[in-house]
Amino acid sequence: MALQTEYVFGTVCSVDLFEDGTDELYKDVFLRLNSIDDKFNINKPYSEISKINSSAGQKKVQISEECFSLLSFSKKMAELTDNSFNPVMGALTFLWKDASENKKVPDVKKIEEAKNHCNPDSLVLTNSKADDKIFYAELIDKDAKLDLGAIVKGYACDELVKLLSERKVKKAIINLGGNIYVYGKKSQSENWKVGIKNPIDNGSPVAKTVLLESGSVVTSGDYERFFEEDGKRFHHIIDGKTGMPSESGLSSVSVIYSKSIICDVLSTALFVAGKDADYVKRLNLDNVQVIFIDKSGQIIDKSK
Numbered sequence: 001m002a003l004q005t006e007y008v009f010g011t012v013c014s015v016d017l018f019e020d021g022t023d024e025l026y027k028d029v030f031l032r033l034n035s036i037d038d039k040f041n042i043n044k045p046y047s048e049i050s051k052i053n054s055s056a057g058q059k060k061v062q063i064s065e066e067c068f069s070l071l072s073f074s075k076k077m078a079e080l081t082d083n084s085f086n087p088v089m090g091a092l093t094f095l096w097k098d099a100s101e102n103k104k105v106p107d108v109k110k111i112e113e114a115k116n117h118c119n120p121d122s123l124v125l126t127n128s129k130a131d132d133k134i135f136y137a138e139l140i141d142k143d144a145k146l147d148l149g150a151i152v153k154g155y156a157c158d159e160l161v162k163l164l165s166e167r168k169v170k171k172a173i174i175n176l177g178g179n180i181y182v183y184g185k186k187s188q189s190e191n192w193k194v195g196i197k198n199p200i201d202n203g204s205p206v207a208k209t210v211l212l213e214s215g216s217v218v219t220s221g222d223y224e225r226f227f228e229e230d231g232k233r234f235h236h237i238i239d240g241k242t243g244m245p246s247e248s249g250l251s252s253v254s255v256i257y258s259k260s261i262i263c264d265v266l267s268t269a270l271f272v273a274g275k276d277a278d279y280v281k282r283l284n285l286d287n288v289q290v291i292f293i294d295k296s297g298q299i300i301d302k303s304k
């Protein structure tokens, strides 16, 4: 069966399993994606993340091991990126999501107030004393909120790769709202080609083509989700230091690596911090490629 598409994570997700694409396998793939979305989506009131958010400042919430792991990893990533990536930024991101719906920049006072409630330390993760398989999360600041929007698609991509490898799938293309994973070798003689969009001029759609045997390509940019006020663009990636959409001089950052979760976190963090941030080094990763495109359209390719 050819490529299948569903709307998950609030975006278009498609998976192509080529000759291994049976009905049953596609069903399992989308069940897995939806189960992740059900746990982590801030817009679903029953998700574990929403439960933690709605209990903020009141009580700890029992969570699954999967949620505990992703939250622990997110906190670690916040620390390694000086909070350029920050999972406890809901106070700001919710404000900017409203702003985007109403196409109106939030009140400065509200931004200043929200900025005070984005500390990753206010997320406290614990184990039950009696049973180390029971996990809890608590936001100790009643005005803080989790938002895993900058990591969950990367996580989900890697989870699908695990599933496909268990099922002995030979090759696949996963595209979760632009979060790409090309899995397995394309053919004996050919590598996969992944296009990186030109963020400046949509008339010439591809700025660069990346060739890879297998791996993930994730881009964060200012050109797909934004609104304008008085001719100024306000995009959806927020700099916690200013409380505003980041202004690092970049239009997009693409990260290419074997783990999509790392690509997702790093593309967001580098988009906020700018092209000179040394996060790849801090994370001690090999074989990472980072492609920055600045506001003038210049391409800066950094590989390690």
Ligand code: ADP
Residues within 6 Å of the ligand: 083, 084, 085, 086, 087, 089, 093, 147, 148, 149, 150, 151, 177, 178, 219, 220, 221, 225, 236, 237, 238, 239, 240, 264, 267, 268, 272
């Ligand atoms: P996309 O979701 O468009 O692929 P990102 O991975 O960069 O792009 O994630 C952006 C989303 O993450 C935003 O919509 C918001 O929910 C949240 N977010 C915005 N800024 C940050 C940030 N600095 N750190 C963590 N999450 C953020």
Ligand code: MG
Residues within 6 Å of the ligand: 149, 150, 151, 220, 263, 264, 265, 266, 267, 268
């Ligand atoms: Mg991201």
